[in-house]
Amino acid sequence: xxxxxxxxxxxxxxxxxxxxxxxxxxxxxxxxxxxxxxxxxxxxxxxxxxxxxxxxxxxxxxxxxxxxxxxxxxxxxxxxxxxxxxxxxxxxxxxxxxxxxxxxxxxxxxxxxxxxxxxxxxxxxxxxxxxxxxxxxxxxxxxxxxxxxxxxxxxxxxxxxxxxxxxxxxxxxxxxxxxxxxxxxxxxxxxxxxxxxxxxxxxxxxxxxxxxxxxxxxxxxxxxxxxxxxxxxxxxxxxxxxxxxxxxxxxxxxxxxxxxxxxxxxxxxxxxxxxxxxxxxxxxxxxxxxxxxxxxxxxxxxxxxxxxxxxxxxxxxxxxxxxxxxxxxxxxxxxxxxxxxxxxxxxxxxxxxxxxxxxxxxxxxxxxxxxxxxxxxxxxxxxxxxxxxxxxxxxxxxxxxxxxxxxxxxxxxxxxxxxxxxxxxxxxxxxxxxxxxxxxxxxxxxxxxxxxxxxxxxxxxxxxxxxxxxxxxxxxxxxxxxxxxxxxxxxxxxxxxxxxxxxxxxxxxxxxxxxxxxxxxxxxxxxxxxxxxxxxx
Amino acid sequence: xxxxxxxxxxxxxxxxxxxxxxxxxxxxxxxxxxxxxxxxxxxxxxxxxxxxxxxxxxxxxxxxxxxxxxxxxxxxxxxxxxxxxxxxxxxxxxxxxxxxxxxxxxxxxxxxxxxxxxxxxxxxxxxxxxxxxxxxxxxxxxxxxxxxxxxxxxxxxxxxxxxxxxxxxxxxxxxxxxxxxxxxxxxxxxxxxxxxxxxxxxxxxxxxxxxxxxxxxxxxxxxxxxxxxxxxxxxxxxxxxxxxxxxxxxxxxxxxxxxxxxxxxxxxxxxxxxxxxxxxxxxxxxxxxxxxxxxxxxxxxxxxxxxxxxxxxxxxxxxxxxxxxxxxx
Numbered sequence: 026x027x028x029x030x031x032x033x034x035x036x037x038x039x040x041x042x043x044x045x046x047x048x049x050x051x052x053x054x055x056x057x058x059x060x061x062x063x064x065x066x067x068x069x070x071x072x073x074x075x076x077x078x079x080x081x082x083x084x085x086x087x088x089x090x091x092x093x094x095x096x097x098x099x100x101x102x103x104x105x106x107x108x109x110x111x112x113x114x115x116x117x118x119x120x121x122x123x124x125x126x127x128x129x130x131x132x133x134x135x136x137x138x139x140x141x142x143x144x145x146x147x148x149x150x151x152x153x154x155x156x157x158x159x160x161x162x163x164x165x166x167x168x169x170x171x172x173x174x175x176x177x178x179x180x181x182x183x184x185x186x187x188x189x190x191x192x193x194x195x196x197x198x199x200x201x202x203x204x205x206x207x208x209x210x211x212x213x214x215x216x217x218x219x220x221x222x223x224x225x226x227x228x229x230x231x232x233x234x235x236x237x238x239x240x241x242x243x244x245x246x247x248x249x250x251x252x253x254x255x256x257x258x259x260x261x262x263x264x265x266x267x268x269x270x271x272x273x274x275x276x277x278x279x280x281x282x283x284x285x286x287x288x289x290x291x292x293x294x295x296x297x298x299x300x301x302x303x304x305x306x307x308x309x310x311x312x313x314x315x316x317x318x319x320x321x322x323x324x325x326x327x328x329x330x331x332x333x334x335x336x337x338x339x340x341x342x343x344x345x346x347x348x349x350x351x352x353x354x355x356x357x358x359x360x361x362x363x364x365x366x367x368x369x370x371x372x373x374x375x376x377x378x379x380x381x382x383x384x385x386x387x388x389x390x391x392x393x394x395x396x397x398x399x400x401x402x403x404x405x406x407x408x409x410x411x412x413x414x415x416x417x418x419x420x421x422x423x424x425x426x427x428x429x430x431x432x433x434x435x436x437x438x439x440x441x442x443x444x445x446x447x448x449x450x451x452x453x454x455x456x457x458x459x460x461x462x463x464x465x466x467x468x469x470x471x472x473x474x475x476x477x478x479x480x481x482x483x484x485x486x487x488x489x490x491x492x493x494x495x496x497x498x499x500x501x502x503x504x505x506x507x508x509x510x511x512x513x514x515x516x517x518x519x520x521x522x523x524x525x526x527x528x529x530x531x532x533x534x535x536x537x538x539x540x541x542x543x544x545x546x547x548x549x550x551x552x553x554x555x556x557x558x559x560x561x562x
Numbered sequence: 563x564x565x566x567x568x569x570x571x572x573x574x575x576x577x578x579x580x581x582x583x584x585x586x587x588x589x590x591x592x593x594x595x596x597x598x599x600x601x602x603x604x605x606x607x608x609x610x611x612x613x614x615x616x617x618x619x620x621x622x623x624x625x626x627x628x629x630x631x632x633x634x635x636x637x638x639x640x641x642x643x644x645x646x647x648x649x650x651x652x653x654x655x656x657x658x659x660x661x662x663x664x665x666x667x668x669x670x671x672x673x674x675x676x677x678x679x680x681x682x683x684x685x686x687x688x689x690x691x692x693x694x695x696x697x698x699x700x701x702x703x704x705x706x707x708x709x710x711x712x713x714x715x716x717x718x719x720x721x722x723x724x725x726x727x728x729x730x731x732x733x734x735x736x737x738x739x740x741x742x743x744x745x746x747x748x749x750x751x752x753x754x755x756x757x758x759x760x761x762x763x764x765x766x767x768x769x770x771x772x773x774x775x776x777x778x779x780x781x782x783x784x785x786x787x788x789x790x791x792x793x794x795x796x797x798x799x800x801x802x803x804x805x806x807x808x809x810x811x812x813x814x815x816x817x818x819x820x821x822x823x824x825x826x827x828x829x830x831x832x833x834x835x836x837x838x839x840x841x842x843x844x845x846x847x848x849x850x851x852x853x854x855x856x857x858x859x860x861x862x863x864x865x866x867x868x869x870x871x872x873x874x875x876x877x878x879x880x881x882x883x884x885x886x887x888x889x890x891x
Contacts, residue, residue: 047736087782088826092790095783099745102738106700109651119737125782125826127737173655 045071045080045118045130052082052118052130059137063089068133071118080117081133088125102129104175112166114186114196135189136376138196139295140182145379148298149328153335154366155374156295159185160288161357161365162193167288168353170195171281180287181268182294191371266310267300271345274311282347285356289342292335293320296327319343334361571610573629577638580607584641587648601650608649608656615663630664634678639664643688643705647698654701662708676712686715687724693731693743703742710746713754720750720761726772732784733776744787751791755800762795762804770808777817782826789821789832796839809840812849819857822864831869834881841884855891862888 045051052069058081059066069082090098105116118130136142139159143151151159163185170177177184177195186196270286272279294300301320302310320343322336338361344350356362571579583603590596614625633639642657649657664675679685686709692702709715719725728750731743751758762769776788796805808814818840821833840850854861865885869877 087786088828095786099738099741103700103742106738107655116738121737121781121783123780127783129737173652174659 045078046073047118047120049120049122049128052080052128054082063094069130071130079133081131083129083131085127085129086125087121087127098127108170108173108175110166110169111192112162112194113169114194132188132194134186134194134196136187136379138183139185139187139193142187142375142379143182143295143298147375150296150298151375152329153331155371156292157335157362157365158191158368158370158374159187159193159295160292161362162368163195163288163291164353164357164362166193166195167284168357171284171353176279176281177284177287178273179265179268180284181265181291181300185291187371187376189372189376191368191376193368193371266307266314267303268294269311269314270347271315272347274314279347281352282350285342285350285353286347288353288356289339290320292339292342293322296322296329296331319345338362573611573614573625574632576607576611576614577629577632577636580604580611581636581638581641583607584645584648587645601653605650605653605656608653608660611660612656612663615660626667630667630674633664634674637682639675639679640682640685640688643685643692643702646692646701647695654698658701658704661705665708665712673712676714679709680714680718683718683722685709686719687722690719690724690727690731693727693735693739696735696739699735699739700742703739703746706746707749710749710753713757716750716754717757717761720758725750726768729772729775733779733781737783740781740784741787744784748787748791751795752798755798759798759800759804762801766804766807774817777821782829786826786828786832789829789836793832793835796836805839806843809843810847810850812853815840815850815853819853822868827869834868838880838884841887851891854888858888858891 051072053072055068055070057065058068064083064085066081066083069080071078071080085098087095102116102119105114108115114131114134116129117132119128121127163180167177167180180195184196186194188194268287268290270279270283273283290300302313305313319340322331322339324331324333324336338356338359341351342356351359580603583600586600587597587604589600611629614629615621639661642661646654646657665673665679667673667675686706689702689706689709692706693699710719728743728747732740732747735743773788773792776784777792779785779788795801796808815837818833818837822830822837824830824833840846841854843850846854862885865881865888868881872878
């Protein structure tokens with residue numbers, strides 16, 4: 026592995042954390058440390074040449090992921106693979122098992138996410154020095170992504186992972202986007218432009234009746250057809266409402282400045298233990314973000330007092346006009362962040378008394394999570410397998426090979442002459458949801474379909490850490506899909522445990538149906554069926 | 563980072579500097595000063611070229627034109643792709659950005675870089691071959707993807723023998739790269755529909771014997787994605803001829819019926835969307851109808867319990883339609 030021979034690169038920072046292997050036998054599984062809707066994260070050990078290195082293994086049940094989510098996961102893996110920075114979480118190995126699980130090896134971030142740490146001991150907010158030290162590192166990671174043309178799109182405390190030594194990493198690139206991806210369709214494509222505004226988003230969100238302000242929404246509106254490709258701007262509606270920038274909500278073109286807004290909200294989150302407006306419904310949050318003045322820092326009213334300089338920084342990030350916000354680089358150059366302490370400061374300030382992550386999780390293990398074991402003994406029976414699968418295995422509807430096979434291959438008649446659909450005539454009304462562009466287009470097309478529009482263009486992370494409305498709780502409560510005592514949050518951890526997967530899984534209800542490919546098929550077959558039926562009668 | 567305030571280097575200087583530095587990566591001792599310096603020069607030149615192309619939001623058209631011309635004259639794009647693995651980690655991303663920026667360059671209705679590459683097939687194949695090296699596969703994959711947006715370039719790949727390396731790349735690489743290779747295969751097969759339809763019609767046997775290996779892959783993701791793609795290809799109206807050929811073949815029907823019973827519900831579901839076309843065909847060839855008729859009772863029992871938990875009206879409608887069709891056999 027070339028990366029084992031560390032060279033000093035310009036522009037790149039030395040990667041002190043070596044890559045692991047892609048071989049499952051090199052890993053030993055430990056206790057679970059995080060849960061998502063379709064993934065579990067385990068503490069694990071990587072063995073190589075006599076060395077034993079602690080790591081985290083995120084185990085994702087691919088079969089429980091709807092197509093759209095699978096694509097987000099792929100995108101995450103790609104972006105993580107292209108990122109090498111001490112403040113960005115990096116994939117260190119991956120392999121698949123025979124029973125459609127994907128295992129991703131990551132650095133074990135022993136203290137969990139910053140949101141975790143707060144929930145555990147700092148529910149009312151953190152001190153300014155601590156916040157500054159955390160945010161300064163997050164900015165380093167963010168700056169790296171931005172310089173390389175990526176947007177993170179889901180900056181929040183739950184995605185800032187923290188290690189025992191005080192290192193902060195940006196995790197969960199599951200919704201990150203590559204700015205260089207051409208977001209508009211090719212000229213000449215016949216697709217009908219479908220601009221979906223926040224209003225549409227809000228409208229349908231109402232119908233979906235869930236009430237917390239912090240669910241994740243992912244919703245991409247395809248840009249105008251026929252316009253010139255707009256480089257460096259995207260229009261997707263992705264993120265978590267409380268942290269979302271106005272231009273994202275309004276489905277305007279946005280760029281890395283949207284991350285800066287979320288960064289500002291995250292700063293407020295760190296001062297209060299929760300983001301502003303977190304107790305309101307998602308649609309209110311979205312509306313207010315657009316309509317009301319941006320939230321600001323309350324210097325005196327919280328557990329701790331904050332400096333004027335800090336407030337100015339936050340206010341500069343929370344300017345509604347994205348072009349007026351500072352860049353990550355500019356923020357890093359500000360006297361405020363230049364004076365931040367070294368990462369080790371966090372150890373004494375917040376980490377030293379924190380119980381280990383595994384301990385913080387143990388009560389969550391309740392509903393039949395796997396016991397400790399080695400890879401050999403992996404038994405994923407506890408993860409959700411479709412009941413239908415089992416049923417099929419038992420029923421007598423088995424097609425025996427012989428049954429199917431006994432046919433006299435009468436291929437004499439070719440069916441070239443069959444014409445049971447007149448493809449041409451309806452073409453104009455058929456708006457193919459943005460074809461091609463595998464990675465980028467799927468979410469867009471998904472939502473451009475008229476069908477989803479009514480039902481649920483917004484996809485929720487059902488299990489996203491702060492997904493349930495719990496007004497009495499002083500902070501974003503963390504109810505995962507599992508029934509869990511509240512103090513033990515669901516997603517903590519090295520890894521965006523719940524995030525990638527849960528974000529997406531959430532959508533599963535609607536998205537199997539709305540995924541572009543299936544959707545198109547449905548439409549097609551439907552049309553065909555209607556053509557066929559009369560002829561048969 | 564404006565390099566030009568201090569030192570103005572012209573596009574030809576930069577391109578030449580870059581090209582000259584590449585061979586020096588091999589000079590001197592491994593890990594030695596010469597190589598280090600060469601790598602450094604490459605990174606620096608790439609950054610300055612990127613600076614010209616992206617400017618500070620508004621690049622200077624004359625400089626960009628000069629640069630583009632110089633890269634054509636020196637075959638720089640080919641050199642970049644072929645040697646990308648020898649560049650530093652961050653420099654590889656610069657290569658991608660430079661390549662793709664040039665590729666998107668338009669003068670009126672003309673795409674000069676696309677025109678240039680139309681005569682340089684080796685660049686496309688070099689980008690494809692990037693999948694052989696996991697270190698750079700994601701970078702070259704991004705370049706390939708950008709090229710595939712253009713019908714002329716996509717066609718070159720599709721009509722080549724190299725195109726049939728995709729299954730190998732998809733099957734032998736790790737998750738992220740395998741997915742990327744698959745995404746590019748899909749791009750090749752779905753973006754320029756009429757062109758692809760003509761190809762598939764002409765090369766039906768070769769294509770499907772290769773594609774079937776993906777459907778039968780032991781890799782869950784590959785299997786699921788390729789099955790889904792098959793459904794998309796078949797149900798695309800541009801591929802009407804291909805579809806009729808496909809659904810007249812009993813081996814294909816058997817395969818789909820077996821996949822309906824796969825242990826993964828997603829695979830079952832994707833298989834359903836191909837299977838339905840066999841059944842919906844109003845003029846089923848006898849070999850197809852015989853299989854269906856022979857399995858009539860089993861199919862009916864099977865379909866009645868098939869994914870009943872799906873709250874999807876259209877799926878239910880379709881399933882009901884299939885049941886009626888099969889009952890009528």
